[in-house]
Amino acid sequence: MRTWALFAVLALAVLIAGCSHDGPQVLAEATTRAAYDDDLDGTVAHFDPALKAQVTRATVGQLSDALHPLGTMHQFTAVGSTPAAGRYDYQASFDKGRMLVQLRLDPDQQIAAYRVTPLAPQ
Amino acid sequence: MSTPRTLASLALAAALATAAERPLPASADATPWIVGGAAAAAATLLIINHNKQVHAKYAAYDHQVAAEQAAANDAAAAYRSERQAYQHEAALVAAYKHETTVQHRIVVALERQLGERGGPTRLVADEPGQVVPSGTSYGWGTL
Numbered sequence: 001m002r003t004w005a006l007f008a009v010l011a012l013a014v015l016i017a018g019c020s021h022d023g024p025q026v027l028a029e030a031t032t033r034a035a036y037d038d039d040l041d042g043t044v045a046h047f048d049p050a051l052k053a054q055v056t057r058a059t060v061g062q063l064s065d066a067l068h069p070l071g072t073m074h075q076f077t078a079v080g081s082t083p084a085a086g087r088y089d090y091q092a093s094f095d096k097g098r099m100l101v102q103l104r105l106d107p108d109q110q111i112a113a114y115r116v117t118p119l120a121p122q
Numbered sequence: 123m124s125t126p127r128t129l130a131s132l133a134l135a136a137a138l139a140t141a142a143e144r145p146l147p148a149s150a151d152a153t154p155w156i157v158g159g160a161a162a163a164a165a166t167l168l169i170i171n172h173n174k175q176v177h178a179k180y181a182a183y184d185h186q187v188a189a190e191q192a193a194a195n196d197a198a199a200a201y202r203s204e205r206q207a208y209q210h211e212a213a214l215v216a217a218y219k220h221e222t223t224v225q226h227r228i229v230v231a232l233e234r235q236l237g238e239r240g241g242p243t244r245l246v247a248d249e250p251g252q253v254v255p256s257g258t259s260y261g262w263g264t265l
Contacts, residue, residue, distance in 0.1 A: 047262075054262040063260040087265065104265050113263025 024088040027111055028101050029076050032092055035116070036073055038064040048110040063116060071095025086112070091119065163228045167221065174217040181210035 027046045034042025040060050044052045067073070072095050079100070080089040086105040091098055097118065104113035184207030191200035 051263045059260075059262070066258075066260055102261075102265050104263065111263075113261070113265045115259050115261035115263075115265055117259040 024081070024103055024105060025076055025078060025090060027105070027109075028088065028090050028092075028103050031103075031111065031114060032067075032076075032099075032101055032116065033073060035060055035063045036067045046111050047114070048106050048108070048112050051110075051112055051114070066116070066118070067094070067099065070097040070099070076101065092116075097121065159231060160228070163224060163231075166224050170217055170221045170224065174214055174221070177210045177214040177217060181207045181214060184210060 031043055031046060034045065038061055040055070040057050043060050043063075044055050047055065074093040074095075076090045076092050078088070079091045081087060086103075086107075088103045088105070090101045090103075092101050100115075100117045100119050102113075102115045102117070103111055106112040184203050188200045188203035188207060191203055
């Protein structure tokens with residue numbers, strides 16, 4: 001009886017792990033850090049196929065060049081979201097500035113749009 | 123109809139009319155439509171304000187009549203008067219909505235003018251802690 005219960009718990013854990021998706025903030029951070037590192041594959045890792053098709057090495061490089069003058073990237077802070085529309089906004093803090101990182105997730109929790117905009121100094 | 127609200131609307135309309143007459147710097151010659159637009163907006167606000175006053179007056183009158191009829195046990199007449207009062211109040215709400223729309227258009231137009239003149243692009247102060255995007259946006263896809 002105990003063996004069956006243990007097996008059921010393990011099976012449930014595996015099922016949950018298999019179904020889980022990274023949260024929007026994790027996706028935003030991972031994508032932004034990859035872009036900061038000028039890593040094309042990492043940048044598009046969570047993009048949906050349509051968005052992947054828009055990304056080029058040159059545009060990742062432009063974003064990386066825009067991020068580097070701000071210094072080291074620190075924490076991300078949620079500044080707004082509309083989950084029903086898959087929209088999530090975060091403020092990425094750097095040594096010398098801030099960036100607004102905006103995501104739109106598709107129903108499969110893949111990134112369907114990703115924008116980074118400099119924020120006015122505080 | 124609240125007097126402060128009326129005064130505020132009139133003050134806004136007057137301020138817009140004054141602003142429209144004020145000499146414009148830089149590209150003033152190229153923007154006569156802006157002056158006309160401000161004057162038209164001011165006129166629209168005055169009309170809306172007048173309509174609001176009329177609807178509010180009628181609504182108050184109908185309420186008073188309904189109360190008198192109810193006191194006289196004339197239920198049907200009281201109902202008609204209350205209904206009429208409600209319709210005037212609904213019209214008043216519609217007038218407020220219209221006023222808000224016109225004011226929003228004015229704010230957007232003024233912000234655009236400020237942007238064209240190289241000034242700040244926001245007339246309304248941002249909330250403390252609110253993020254204010256500036257500069258070029260990078261990325262892919264439409265949010």
